[in-house]
Amino acid sequence: MYPTDAPTNELQQSKCPVCGSQDFEWGRLQAYYVPGTSLWSAKGRQMVKARRCLRCNNLLQFTDTARTAQFNRIVIVIVAISLLISLSVVVLSF
Ligand SMILES: [Zn+2]
Numbered sequence: 001m002y003p004t005d006a007p008t009n010e011l012q013q014s015k016c017p018v019c020g021s022q023d024f025e026w027g028r029l030q031a032y033y034v035p036g037t038s039l040w041s042a043k044g045r046q047m048v049k050a051r052r053c054l055r056c057n058n059l060l061q062f063t064d065t066a067r068t069a070q071f072n073r074i075v076i077v078i079v080a081i082s083l084l085i086s087l088s089v090v091v092l093s094f
Helices: 065-092
Strands: 024-033 046-053 059-063
Touching (some): 046 065
Antiparallel strands (some): 024 046, 046 059
16 A cells, blocks of 8 residues: 555665664654745655664654655645535535
8 A cells, every 4th residue: 555665766775774784664654854944834845754673673764755746646636625615515505
């Protein structure tokens, strides 16, 4: 279901910087990366995936461009449906 749980490039498969192991599992963080320092801007927001070392539990984080694009498409569909429902309610109330 989450095709990007697997590493998407070779650099993301390099050895653990703490213990040198190459045994990992992939997951995601319940967090976003937002470029810049503004508290209010969500522009450029990206989903985050993480690689856990199975030997020392070190976590390495990467932004996940594929899941970010997927998430943005879902948001657009939800906003469009919400607008349609709002419009329907307004039209039906007359
Ligand atoms: Zn390690």
